[in-house]
Amino acid sequence: MDTEDNALGVLIAKEAIRELVLLYSRSIDRKDVALLRTLYTKDATDTHGDTYDGSAEGYCTFASTFRADWPRSVFRWS
DSSP states (O other), X not given: OOHHHHHXXXXXXXXXXXXXXXXXXXXHHTTOHHHXXXXXXXXXXXXXXXXXXXXXXXXXXHHTTOOTTOTTOOOXXX
């Protein structure tokens, strides 16, 4: 693989990661748990400090309980 091919591969990988981050942000911002579920593989896990550590499916369920007045949340849902 030459330098140009490697650079293109890096850019493609970065764009894929960026797209996942944007979709994750959108799913959390809009409280769209169905979208959030599509972003994980079946065997994925997720760790969020001392608030959640477990399966991705469990995190999706946990995220569905987020409220605007949750003390650790910066989310403002109406």
